[in-house]
Amino acid sequence: MNPQQTPPQRPELEVKLADTAVIGDVERPLTLYERVAGNDAAQRLTILVALIVVWEIYARWLNNSLLFPTFSETVRTFGKDIANGVLIDRTFTSLRTLAIGYAFGLAFAAVFTTMAVASGTGTRILSTLTAMFNPLPAIALLPLALIWFGLGTPSLVFVIIHSVLWAVALNTLSGFRSVPETLRMSGRNVGLTGARYVGLILIPAAFPSILAGLKIGWAFAWRTLVAAELVFGVSARSGGIGWYIFEARNDLDTATVFSGLLTVILIGLVVESVIFRAIETRTVNLWGMQR
Amino acid sequence: MTSALLAAKGVTLQYKTPRHLVTATYRVDFSVHQGDRYVILGPSGCGKSTLLKAVGGFMPPAEGSIRIREREITSPGPDRMMVFQEFEQLMPWKTAYQNVIFPMKVTRKFASNEAAERAEAAIAKVGLTEFRDIYPHMLSGGMKMRVAIARAMALEPDILLMDEPFAALDALTRRTMQQELLSLWDQLRFTVLFVTHSIEEAIIIGSRILLLSPHPGRVRAELDAGGLDHTSIGTPEFGTLSQRIHALLFDNGQGARA
Numbered sequence: 437m438n439p440q441q442t443p444p445q446r447p448e449l450e451v452k453l454a455d456t457a458v459i460g461d462v463e464r465p466l467t468l469y470e471r472v473a474g475n476d477a478a479q480r481l482t483i484l485v486a487l488i489v490v491w492e493i494y495a496r497w498l499n500n501s502l503l504f505p506t507f508s509e510t511v512r513t514f515g516k517d518i519a520n521g522v523l524i525d526r527t528f529t530s531l532r533t534l535a536i537g538y539a540f541g542l543a544f545a546a547v548f549t550t551m552a553v554a555s556g557t558g559t560r561i562l563s564t565l566t567a568m569f570n571p572l573p574a575i576a577l578l579p580l581a582l583i584w585f586g587l588g589t590p591s592l593v594f595v596i597i598h599s600v601l602w603a604v605a606l607n608t609l610s611g612f613r614s615v616p617e618t619l620r621m622s623g624r625n626v627g628l629t630g631a632r633y634v635g636l637i638l639i640p641a642a643f644p645s646i647l648a649g650l651k652i653g654w655a656f657a658w659r660t661l662v663a664a665e666l667v668f669g670v671s672a673r674s675g676g677i678g679w680y681i682f683e684a685r686n687d688l689d690t691a692t693v694f695s696g697l698l699t700v701i702l703i704g705l706v707v708e709s710v711i712f713r714a715i716e717t718r719t720v721n722l723w724g725m726q727r
Numbered sequence: 728m729t730s731a732l733l734a735a736k737g738v739t740l741q742y743k744t745p746r747h748l749v750t751a752t753y754r755v756d757f758s759v760h761q762g763d764r765y766v767i768l769g770p771s772g773c774g775k776s777t778l779l780k781a782v783g784g785f786m787p788p789a790e791g792s793i794r795i796r797e798r799e800i801t802s803p804g805p806d807r808m809m810v811f812q813e814f815e816q817l818m819p820w821k822t823a824y825q826n827v828i829f830p831m832k833v834t835r836k837f838a839s840n841e842a843a844e845r846a847e848a849a850i851a852k853v854g855l856t857e858f859r860d861i862y863p864h865m866l867s868g869g870m871k872m873r874v875a876i877a878r879a880m881a882l883e884p885d886i887l888l889m890d891e892p893f894a895a896l897d898a899l900t901r902r903t904m905q906q907e908l909l910s911l912w913d914q915l916r917f918t919v920l921f922v923t924h925s926i927e928e929a930i931i932i933g934s935r936i937l938l939l940s941p942h943p944g945r946v947r948a949e950l951d952a953g954g955l956d957h958t959s960i961g962t963p964e965f966g967t968l969s970q971r972i973h974a975l976l977f978d979n980g981q982g983a984r985a
Contacts, residue, residue, distance in 0.1 A: 468939070524835045616815045618811045618813040618815050618816045619816060619818065621783075621785060621803075621809070621811070621816075622809065622811065622817075622818075624785070624803045625783065625803050625804075625805070625807075625808060625809050625832055626805045626808075626829070626830040626833050626882075627803065627804050627805050627833070627834060628833060632833075636833070637818075640818065640820045641818070641819075641820075643820070679764055698841075719820070722862065723819045723820045723862055724735065724819060724862055724863070724864025724865065725819050725820075726863075
């Protein structure tokens, strides 16, 4: 054992606080480079540009526009079809079908979740149905939908509802379940019950999960729609974006196929990083419920 | 003031866990009068928080009755505003100000311009005017607690129920909050039912202290503690009362398990 276990006696100390002006940079604006480097949008844009450059170089080197058209050729076709209205028309048809399907899907999800919140039996019904149907690819239901509803929008709407409903219902329910008990109690404390309790407490409190469900549901729906339209090829006189791609493939017009795919991607990007992003920054990020 | 504001008679509270039926309190009697700072004190496991939940209307008693203004308590209501121990009692999607005004809007107890005035005043009283438009996630624990207290008081409930509201705060903030609560009480003379496991806090906050012994919670004593606050810490009276409470709670061979 060390005999010097007790620490040495030291003088006490009292210091006058230093003047902060000496420190200099307590707060200063960021430089342009620092802001760009920390900017999500700028970085994403850089990645996109890099991808486009790689695409252009590879396609030029390959030099086979039937297999792999260049970016510039794709953009030219894209511009041409936008200008003559074909692509806009096709996109509009797709988006309209999507909106109908998405809206119905959300409405059904709301019904199921309300049922599940209201009673234990409802919860069991929803979790059983979700377990059964969620893994079932919507496209696998398309043959059945064609028998039931025939060729056309109703069949498409049916498969879109299927792809939206379970994802949204599942996420909303798990969101409701994870609302902290204290928050529930402080809602009931002021006398909230029934629909007002759900609307004013549960839905905002579960909003991060609900939003995640909406995003997944949107991605499923969009994917399903384009795929279903490809299968549909046959009759559609006012077909959607999937039909546009299918038609171009039949004509071996690969640049147009690419421009169709580009449209699908662009719409996906806009919805994801403009619409949903805007909702996120105004809600869950602002509230500190999600980083 | 002849009859009590809040009267609990023979209250037995039981709740079920997946495996057991737990009796939290057994035949507890107490009554709170207008203007009381009534503290329920006991070691963990004495059912004090459960008792407060029952007063809040979140849990029906298995036996006995709890009445407020002669009326049986059956469900939660804004006449008994609760302040919880946890910080997540504030709604993260509302600013401090919106949180304070929310109960007044929902209950429609006040006209909307009056509610706005009351919310401003309540926030000013707890010293958060600068932070009124800040969302809860940007506030410190003590600030969140002050918002919760402002929210409860702005509604002017018959009784304020506080479930160890300062337990999750650091010691310095807790001391400040206790002082603030007392000075608010000096101004407004509200009625508060306060649950704690700290003897010191009970003596500082309380004008009347109910001692519960654990497993299950039963009334051990009801003591007077008016006139003792922070300034009396270290005085003989404070020490004597503290000793007495300690003896009542722990020296009968029951407290050791807590």
